[in-house]
Amino acid sequence: MKTKKILYIVILLLPFIACKKEGFLDRFPLDAISEQTYFKNENDLKLYINRFYDNLPVQRTRDPLSDYGTDAQSDNYAMGNINQFLSGQYVVPPNGGGWSISDWAGIRNVNFFLKRYNRAVIDQTLKNYYGGEAHFFRALFYWEKVKRFGAVPWLSSDLTDTSSMALYGPRQPHKVVMDSVLADLDFAAGNAADATNSNFAGRITKDVALALKARICLWEGTFRKYHGLGDEQKFLREAASAAETLMNTGRYQIYKTGNPSSDYYNLFIQEELKGNKENILARRFIRDVSMHNLTRDISNVWPALTKDFVRSFLMRDGKPAALSTLYLGDNTLDDEQANRDPRFSQIIATRGFSFTNNTDGTKDLMTLPRIPGVVTGYALIKNYSPDPLQWVQSQSTLDLFIFRYAETLLIYAEAKAELGEADQTVINRTINEIRSRVGMANMVIANLVKDPDSDFPELPVLIDEIRRERRIELVGEGHRFDDLLRWKAGKLLENPETILGMKLTPALRSQYPASQVSNVQVNGNFYIRVYPNVASRTWNDKMYLYPIPTDQLTLNPALLPQNPGW
Template sequence: MKKLLFAISVTGAAFLATSCQRDFLDRLPEDRLSEETFFKNENDLRIFANRFYSLMPVQGHTSDDNSDNFVPRNRNTFLAGTYTVPNTGGGWDWTNERQANYFLNRYQRAEASDAVKQRYAAEVRLVRAYLYWRKVVQFGDVVWLSKDLNEQSPELYAPRNPRKDVMDSVLADLNFAVEHLPVPASAEQDRFNKDIANAMKARICLWEGTYRKYRGLPGATEYLRDAATAALDVINTGNYAIYSTGNPTRDYVNLFLQEELRGNKEAIMARRFVKDVSMHNITRQISDVWPSFSKNFVRSILCADGLPISLSPDYLGDDTPENERANRDPRYTQLIVTRDYVVTQNADGSADKITLPRIPAVVTGYASAKYKSPDPLQWVANQSTLDLFVLRYAETLLIYAEAKAELGEASQGVIDQTINQLRDRVGMPHMNIATLVKDPASDFPALPVLLDEIRRERRIELAQEGFRFDDIIRWKEGRLIANPETILGMKLTPALRAQYPASQVAGIQVDANNYIRVYTDITARTWNEKLYLYPLPLQELTLNPQLAPQNTGW
């Protein structure tokens, strides 16, 4: 039964609703409310900590729209250079961080064992680490606060802390969580545990380590080492494995169509949904407007022989959709909708299938198949019960492989333990370090071939899970956004165009090579170095001049 995780969120919401029912003028001040009515026992700690679970990130079907993987119908304003500095907001909000600090400055008052109190503190510090890391990713230097503030707090007018100091504090939170959270066997089901903390630590430390390495900042090696160690700690538990039923043509895509991820060994942490209790709308959204992969993404998918299309003798070209998908990594047809793809599995056993790529509704012709359920019951608005990943074991394996490669320590044993586990699921040839050949069409021509291929594997395996723009930022590879292929679609030859009703394709424009041009007013996007960070809102800079200077270029 999928009950517990939902109960966690409901209990937290009930607490908030109860606290809001009191007349505003009769309420206790917020900084005294919990002091007088809360933090008395373990149950109080549990209820307060519950609210933070909903802040953990889940996979999202449009979360790569701000990258080179997808081409949204409307240009992403940030990447288009039309994003304006907000007057307020824009991500500069500290409500959740304040709530975390509120708890961490009061939890010791509860009548409970020290181990119990530290466990709930570890839960909250894990979430605080994630929240502050996301602030650093977005803004760079931010104000680090370890206590909750009120209107009289002088820290309201404090300057920003250097990102290095903030990230060191984030790491301290992560280490505390790893130390004080129980192993899964001893943890309450669906609550944070040591493996979850290590998986999140690995994610954050890989980001920080590569961010520093590719900018020549000190501490890169230490963070990469922490990423590798945390990932290996998860691997060595033996608690997780790559999901496989022995069906390489379906296992990858089916992984994201599970109504129950509890018990799935690839799920380190998942958000779980229950019919008529807790549901979401992602399946309906992807059924209404299918996300569109870019030509650049499609080109990056290997052939079935393990070679890139620029080197494989088995690549048949892209003059037809059938040729382009032939002899490719089986993830190709599990990520991209191609002819005979089952759109709807009807109750009578019949199926509605794709006959031609969907254009112009799918602006590139490369419609995403990931998260797309053929079950029409999952399409009902806000009625989907498909579980969503928060932390997936495949990501942890990729983190370990990349961190070890960045450290110069990626042996064949490491690759067998990581990349080749992912390839086994889809029946792809193993990556063999000794026989790797540099792709002449690589997006990273100066990168060593092993790192290049690990990045490729990460791009394909984690497509549409919200990592790509973060990866571009940490690698300092914003130039990828300016590649013309990142806003092009499939090849719409005259022969293929003739298979569609003339009215359907009349407005579709193509370039000189017959590739669909999604944005007809530009041939490529322009990358501006200021886009590595978002701007601080104007009102905050006015109220607290100590936050100045504004991020470079804004």
């Protein structure tokens, strides 16, 4: 059971929860603390850095209504309300839009800290631990800015009340900013506390910095490659090196208990991730101290997976459905699940899944897909607990991943493949280790055959299959839209199956009460149409970047030109 020992992120955040309001964020740190009395000891450094922990990228399945930064803005989900950005309805905002004063508060506050933390009268190594944390957060904040806007101002100077106009400085090129982000990541990985330091349990350690470095460097390396920016090799090698360093520590491994039919599902409904070796960093929740609304949110608005995503599952023999004799078709969900990658029934609600384990021992078991409540019929069950205690408003205590080891293995595999260095040994250490959790057939490079239905017909089969593995393993964790951006694969969102659901044949429809399915519309092949008046999503290449709000361009002409196409 969890204790109330104050070690982890949730506790660290508490002193700042009351302060995190828009009015506070619109002010500079100088207004909130006295330089004459602060930055004197370790506690000052720790408390200042704690304010940034609420910005860590916690697994986002719990926010099914969100758009930017979640799978809801990707080809994995088709939610009940059409995504404005993916439907071409997004316009240049007059203000806000990710560029308001408060949107830059994190970067301003980190810079304020970095100019002052060396004043603390403590051992330099200890100071560097917190300096490493600060550089970690600045790298994270800037990466988010570059993903959204591309070229942005690089602010490294100390900002005060009289220098606020520096926020409106000229934009620096994407590559220049990301080179600076890499420098921050290197500082963090070289100076943060060791993961074995119990005084820093639950904080940003060298291992956590390496996990972020691997994630960002893979993104940047592949972005540079597929968008034609050049110089991608450096970042791909940094991604592979950071991931391999983590792998070689021996501290992490894929979670498995010998139950391949349930281990993947159970990984995401644990109340205690402390001690779980797949956990590099997690957000811990403790009853009556800090809780969330995960399971209730999921049950209120089910994340609905798309036909396009479901087709990407391999068969149990490791072959694509189009090439395997094991595939039974998709006239029913039972047929579609049969002989599939075992993660299929641990990601999607299928026959026999328990939605509720009642206290009297009875269960609410699924027989038919729950339409129209789940608009595609494919209900994502990742992070969904059948325990009624987790349904109580804002009282869920399931821990949530921030960085987990499976992602690190996938990063290593992809980076090595992009470098042309992924041999069978690399695949055995990564893809096949992940598959071993669920008893899925190994990937054997020599046996790979190009899927005739591949989304990436132009790619080598190995890179194609690594991308498929990533899509399945990390679904619902908020990576998919970022992946489409870095691969320059936005056009995949125009696939009509990204807004289609399961097949609802007349025979299957007859098994439902007529009133329940009377408004569920299907296309000519009986696939559920999520948006009856929309044939497909729309992608325009301008959507690789968001526009800069109009008021910012007016305030500072140096930000011109507007991002292409907007």
